[in-house]
Amino acid sequence: MSDGEFLAERFREYRPRLRAVAYRMLGSLSESDDALQEAWLRADAALAGNQGPETEEIRNYDAWLITIVARVCLNMLRSRARRREDSLEVHIPDPVVCAEDDTNPETLALTADSVGLAMMIVLDTLAPAERFAFVLHDMFAVPFEEIAEVLEKTPAATRQLASRARRRVEGQAPVPDPDLATQRAAVDAFFAAARDGDFQALVAVLHPDVVLRADGGLLRPRRGVVLTGAETVASQAALARHMAPFVRPVLVNGTPGAFATKDGKPFALMAFTVVGGKVVAIQVINDPERLEEIAQAIA
Known part of the structure; x- marks a missing residue:
């Protein structure tokens, strides 16, 4: 199996999780799909060209692909923030709607961890770096050291970003009853x-x-x-x-x-x-x- 074929297989395997990362970062299903497409192109190019030391020996494809997807989403969030003007519009992020007995793995990944629309609305109020740090660390257990490298900040500063985001989420996004x-x-x-x-x-x-x-x-x-x-x-x-x-x-x-x-x-x-x-x-x-x-x- 070639490196390209192996990467394609891993990407298909991890796609539900990767789309869940993109959705939590962007709150848009169509933009999440765009982010995955861009992430695939970047991952394929990086592997083919061995661009950077991280591609010399990839020990954890899941973590590597999550990082690539999150980088793409961060750029999209920053671009969105630059375009967004003060607005009185009420925006509700894209909902993930399914039947109560739906067992589709991609749907289950998107709706895991009680990420209801109330929380997605709060996530939309965060600055791009805050959302990036909170989503990756609190929802996908990415170490602060790795997040800090992407943000070009110290791990301590990255912890502060996630902490600020966490306080806002906990204060404004109620956790639904478990039953x-x-x-x-x-x-x-x-x-x-x-x-x-x-x-x-x-x-x-x-x-x-x-x-x-x-x-x-x-x-x-x-x-x-x-x-x-x-x-x-x-x-x-x-x-x-x-x-x-x-x-x-x-x-x-x-x-x-x-x-x-x-x-x-x-x-x-x-x-x-x-x-x-x-x-x-x-x-x-x-x-x-x-x-x-x-x-x-x-x-």
Whole structure:
């Protein structure tokens, strides 16, 4: 077997894990695929040309490929940060939507470690270097010494970057209940109350400080909406009431969600974060283009 064939075999073997790295770094499924393509080209060129001492003897292809993918993602994040202007738009990262019994290895890798949409939203607020250090170290156990080499910083400075990111994630991204059945029960109670128009039952299933984020879509073109507080969210539950008869239970980034289709046309996806039996966060996607992509993915 040639070096190129061996590399191709390893890349296929590690692809679910590599795509998981890219998704956590970028929050975009299409950009993650672009990053993997670029990483493959770089890895193939490096191996063929023996570019750099790291390719002279690769003892751990998994770690080597993760580093290459992460470097590509870091460059993409930095480019994105330079392009991004101050904006009031509500952005929800690409969701990973699947059936509750999905056993696809790539899907399982993408949704592992409770990386729900609530956490992905927080990751989007981190500086590129912070996100790089946190994702690689805390999620994929890459040593700080290796991360520091890529960032051209000291290991101590790299630890500080990861620590800052960790504090923000722990402070702003609630960890869902470990029992999926408990989570689903809260979501079912939410839709039952919405369907019945029972305001008090809705408030009861929502955490007092619940946050609802919706993309622009049909609700509010270009800007989207953010609602906070149980009574405020409950008072704006018209979409959930409209969805209730048409919802299909799905998993969204490993947590319970609902995908609504009427007359063959998707019109909303809702993702929930449930902590202590209460809904603490809701993400709503009703942008037609994004919904069509989701519908095709789970068809």
